[in-house]
Amino acid sequence: MHCSLACDLAVAAGAKDALVPDYPPAEGSRTRGRLCFRGHYVSALAGHGARLSSAWVHNGSIRETSPAEAVKLAAVKLRDAARANSLAVLVDGNFPCEETAKAVSFARERLQCSAVAVYVPPADEELLKGLGDAPTVGLEKVSEAATVLAVGDVFSTHPVLAGFILDAIGRTKQGKLLAIDSTIGRTMRFAAKGYLVRPGTEGALLAAIARAAGARPDGHGHPEETLAALSRRTGVDEGAAAEIVSDLRATPGSVVAISLPAGRVDSPAACAAALAAIGQKGVAQILPLCASGNARGALAVATALGAMPFGNWLSQLLTRPAAVILCIGTDLLGSAPGGIMQAIFGGADTVIAAASMPSATTARADIILPLAGWYETAGTLISPAGERISFGALSPPPGGAPSPGELADELAGHIEGPTRSAAGFDVARLDTALPTPTGLEADAAPVPDGGFVMVSRTEHYELPEPGVSRQLAWVRLMECEPVAVLGSADAEGLGLRRGDSVRVSGADGSAELRLDVSDAVPPGVMATPLGLGSTKDLFPWKVRANGLVGIGPASARIVAAQSSE
């Protein structure tokens, strides 16, 4: 799903069979009739002219073929690779639980494949697993809160939530919004109190807040330190932690809403672990916000069916490449940095991609199978707070493309093997508690080394131009010239002006971006929307031993590519 607020999506038939967004009712819909720009893009996605409705095979040259023929060919490749124990399967976690379960069980049980993982955005997995069994709440509790602490720019990542928060804090005279972030985003502009922290120190401040609340946050890598040392490191006042605890305790039912997309910069898992301690002390309830709408559901299904954590999947393929890789619904090549993907996909004899749109992964694939979009499948998703939400299909997929579960059934029909259990998979009995990985670690605040600390920033995009994005789940269809944002003093110091083309070089890659200038970005920091265009190569992936994948921290150098004149 687009994001974890799980808005009610609907489309109406427009002119020339175009699908246009229809508005959910104000009463009775989960999000009270609100629908942000991301929800509108669903209609563009569903009706996009580039949707895949037929199959393609690359065998020297690329040729279109029937889905049935491609399925047969794919089944042979999968069977042979499974027998040779050289198969890896990755299932996109955006689909409803039932679909994910069918695809995973096909790989685990029919193919007897051990290298099976479910892909959710790494930051989502970090956040949810870091929270462990902390008390979490859903959207309706925000309406009852009077004080909300936003960690990260939640107004930008989840605009519909902004309405709920503004309603909640406006109900009482004591109500207020507090914000912690490393740049001045939409949320901080509305906050009664904003705490601008140095990138990479968000978790340290949260750990200090937990200690101020009387908790002993453990296992997240933030050592106890004096308030003076914390202040020097984070850049916020010494009294900030105690002040925040006091504000949260001032009104009942306070909520901490956390949205830390990848690259923001401290590990979301480490931040979440500190936050869990705050929640367990009863100071506030936690509303986790994810990029992917079914991150918790997908991770729960993966755990229940014995799929390995995504990080372990990457590690295994890096040390023991697979001859055949099957990607169901996920554009891994388009999401991950090029270096790590070259290592994984470079050694594969055959890549099979089931997809609804052309992507970097389908461009590499040897067999392309059409697939229904997640919005064209019905089923259950689990919100980050653990709520079970039923969704209907938005519209039929073009050309009758199968869902992941249906595709798994088609492939299984050509492969002999053990009976699969997912036909009887019961989402109602799915244990949505996620195992807490050991060895959670905070990421060290990046040292610029003459350059800038990079943070991802969700605020910059140009609407409403349509196009295709290689972004993560929260933005599916958007063409946007990627920008690098610097503060005015930094830009002037480099002799740069708004509109200049700049080359940004990080440890693992470089990109040419357009420069924007905004004093919402503090000195020494460069902000860029991660995932749009080529920016993904600027943020390195760290594959952790505990199965989590960390993105960032990163530092970068910036030089002019060419003047805007």
Added chain:
Amino acid sequence: MIQAKGIEERVVLNMDRCIGCRSCSAACFYGHGGMPSVSYGVIAEGTLPVVCRQCTEPPCVEACPTDALEKDAEGVVQRSRMLCIGCRSCVLACPFGVISEKLSAHLAPKCDLCEDRLRAGEIPRCVAACTTGALRFEKVDKVEDSGLLLLSGRTVGTNPYKRR
């Protein structure tokens, strides 16, 4: 209830609640076949939508050389796609900058208050889509009843200096 003759409501923006998410723009875009009519004003770090005020004496109508723009019986300034030649005179004439310079299929996009939805008794798309309720469809002289100050034209708020 939208009156059959003379639409009295206008799209009103509550500055205190606008987060600049541009969902209104997306709604307008997809509801008008790719021709959005929600423009933006930038105030310091804030971005606020601006929409057509459906002026009583619209300068855009005066400026149009082909009579593509006219004020209809319900008070909505409408643009005829067949007559519009994309000369952008309306863009220059509008004192509020709500007609976009960007042309789509050589036509200047123009807000029509989502007349298709008004006929069905529904509110304009930008208002329906607004994630925070910052955009409202109501009579301008009624906004003070809800404790808001009319700052200028269709922009309201509790205090012009309160935020940002």
